[in-house]
Amino acid sequence: MNQYVTGAVIKQLREKNNMTQLQLAEKLGVTDKTISKWETGKGYPDITLLEPIADAFRISVTELISGNPIHNANVSANMMRSKFYVCPVCGNVIHGMGEVAIHCHGIQLEPLEAEPSDECHMIFIERVEDEYYVRIDHSMTKEHYISFVAAASSGDMQMVKLYPEGSAEARFKIRGVRRIFFYCNRDGLFSIDPVKGIDDKESGYDDSKERRELEMTADKLFG
Ligand SMILES: [Fe+2]
Numbered sequence: 001m002n003q004y005v006t007g008a009v010i011k012q013l014r015e016k017n018n019m020t021q022l023q024l025a026e027k028l029g030v031t032d033k034t035i036s037k038w039e040t041g042k043g044y045p046d047i048t049l050l051e052p053i054a055d056a057f058r059i060s061v062t063e064l065i066s067g068n069p070i071h072n073a074n075v076s077a078n079m080m081r082s083k084f085y086v087c088p089v090c091g092n093v094i095h096g097m098g099e100v101a102i103h104c105h106g107i108q109l110e111p112l113e114a115e116p117s118d119e120c121h122m123i124f125i126e127r128v129e130d131e132y133y134v135r136i137d138h139s140m141t142k143e144h145y146i147s148f149v150a151a152a153s154s155g156d157m158q159m160v161k162l163y164p165e166g167s168a169e170a171r172f173k174i175r176g177v178r179r180i181f182f183y184c185n186r187d188g189l190f191s192i193d194p195v196k197g198i199d200d201k202e203s204g205y206d207d208s209k210e211r212r213e214l215e216m217t218a219d220k221l222f223g
Contacts, residue, residue, distance in 0.1 A: 004044060005053070009067040011039040013057045027056045062101040066108050079152050080178060083111035084189060086147070091185065093148055095157060114181060114191035121184060125194050127174065132194055136168040136182055149182045151194070 021035040037043040085094040087104035122137040150159040153176030160170035
């Protein structure tokens with residue numbers, strides 16, 4: 001645990017729950033003066049009170065300590081809203097169908113923001129029968145490597161763990177896949193729409209307007 005619940009968080013949660021100091025005090029078996037002390041930074045709640053405080057606000061102890069209650073509006077979450085969390089100490093990868101408050105090695109993990117793949121993290125996607133064959137052009141040394149690749153559809157998440165000294169490639173069943181994610185231990189999370197990342201005739205990419213326009217221009221220029 002690298003932090004503790006602060007008075008400001010207690011005050012904010014109490015006001016959000018429309019509770020007076022006295023009402024909260026009664027729930028916790030302390031006096032309203034004690035609540036006031038916490039909220040003004042003149043004292044901390046005893047550790048045995050963390051669970052009752054979290055219960056009073058209907059949140060988890062982890063959320064209480066993080067000061068960041070999680071609200072997932074859609075409880076029947078869709079895989080496309082998935083969040084990935086990676087522990088910077090042990091490399092543990094956690095996948096949530098929405099946001100979660102989670103600690104690993106004493107660190108509160110934040111959801112990773114996916115960037116579009118860039119020239120140092122080029123991904124090549126090919127259709128091979130009913131699978132996507134995915135290869136990432138990247139080093140796979142112990143210091144700098146791709147640690148997982150995942151393919152998300154609305155109904156499932158296919159995830160492949162990769163290791164240093166291995167190859168940066170994976171295969172996924174194509175059905176329904178709408179986004180491919182991959183994670184570099186140094187540069188973070190990247191994602192791509194697999195249809196746009198494919199350069200083959202069946203993918204539909206060939207039918208895109210930009211592609212046709214480019215081909216027409218090339219024909220005019222080079223015959
Ligand atoms: Fe990288």
